[in-house]
Amino acid sequence: EPETRQEAAHGGAATPRIVTTDPVRARTRRALAYATGFVYVYGLGTVLAFLPAYGADRALSPRGVGLLRAAFWVARVVGSLGAGRVSDALGRRLVLVPAMLVMAGGAGLIVAPLGRCALFLGSVALGLASGASAPTCVGLIADHVSAADRGMAMGLFEAACGVSILASGLLGGYAAEAFGGETPYLIVGALALVWAGVLARSPRS
Numbered sequence: 001e002p003e004t005r006q007e008a009a010h011g012g013a014a015t016p017r018i019v020t021t022d023p024v025r026a027r028t029r030r031a032l033a034y035a036t037g038f039v040y041v042y043g044l045g046t047v048l049a050f051l052p053a054y055g056a057d058r059a060l061s062p063r064g065v066g067l068l069r070a071a072f073w074v075a076r077v078v079g080s081l082g083a084g085r086v087s088d089a090l091g092r093r094l095v096l097v098p099a100m101l102v103m104a105g106g107a108g109l110i111v112a113p114l115g116r117c118a119l120f121l122g123s124v125a126l127g128l129a130s131g132a133s134a135p136t137c138v139g140l141i142a143d144h145v146s147a148a149d150r151g152m153a154m155g156l157f158e159a160a161c162g163v164s165i166l167a168s169g170l171l172g173g174y175a176a177e178a179f180g181g182e183t184p185y186l187i188v189g190a191l192a193l194v195w196a197g198v199l200a201r202s203p204r205s
Contacts, residue, residue: 025144026144026145027144029140029143029144029202030140030141030144030145030153030156032140032198032199032202033137033138033140033141033144033157034141034156034157034160035160035195035198036096036100036133036137036140036195036199037133037134037137037157037160037161037164038160038161038163038164038167039100039103039164039191039192039195040099040100040103040129040130040133040134040137041130041160041161041164041165041168042164042167042168042187042188042191043103043106043107043126043129043130043168043188043191043192044126044130044165044168045164045165045166045167045168045169045172046168046172046184046185046187046188047069047072047123047126047127048165049168049169049172049173049184050172050173050176050181050184050185051065051068051069051072051123052065052068052069053181054110054181054182054185055068055119057181058116058119060116060119064116067120068119068120068123069123071120071123071124071127072123072124072126072127073127074124074127075123075124075125075126075127075128075131076127076128076130076131077131078127078128078131079099079127079128079129079130079131079132080131080132080134080135081131083095083131083132083133083134083135083136084135084136084138084139087135087136087139087140088139092136092137092139092140092143093199093200093202095132095133095136096132096133096136096137096140096199097196097199097200098132099128099129099132099133099136100129100133100192100193100195100196100199101192101193101196102125102128102129102132103125103126103129103130103133103188103189103192104188104189104190104192104193104196105122105125105189106121106122106123106124106125106126106128106129107122107126107185107186107188107189107192108122108185108189109121109122109125110122110123110126110182110185111182111185111186111189122185126188129192137157138154138157141153141154141157168184171184171187172184172187175187
């Protein structure tokens with residue numbers, strides 16, 4: 001029995017998308033996508049919850065804090081543009097592993113005592129990693145779910161992202177209060193590094 005099949009496009013022609021027919025393999029890869037969504041959204045949630053206060057602690061003016069957040073979101077838009085197409089061509093893993101490494105590096109730059117330039121570069125790196133991960137995770141789910149189940153699978157993915165936003169705020173807030181304002185970003189960096197290793201050992205998709 002073949003492991004993969006091609007789906008037909010709306011006009012009837014075959015598309016390049018390959019959908020796994022092995023149910024165990026499909027579930028495993030969807031689980032990888034859900035977990036990857038949790039990781040990258042954890043970084044996003046940390047930025048949303050703590051970057052303004054952290055920037056103020058680093059003596060940024062209100063305008064500087066606004067620019068710091070803008071740097072993240074501009075980079076996220078740039079990272080998302082083309083990431084899905086690149087992952088179609090090269091494989092999801094070959095986009096997600098570098099994205100996780102960039103996320104870890106960005107978190108390290110944010111907490112490094114290297115001045116405002118490093119703080120902004122770290123924000124940009126986190127935005128790029130988040131933007132590249134989002135469409136690639138969605139593509140990974142679509143690769144391994146039937147058209148009939150795609151809505152449910154995307155709903156589960158969004159639920160994982162929502163849980164991640166919640167966890168980043170709660171855990172990050174506790175960690176910041178107990179150990180200092182840098183701690184939420186150290187958690188992001190460690191989580192991204194660990195997950196990059198997991199994805200690097202996963203089958204090419």
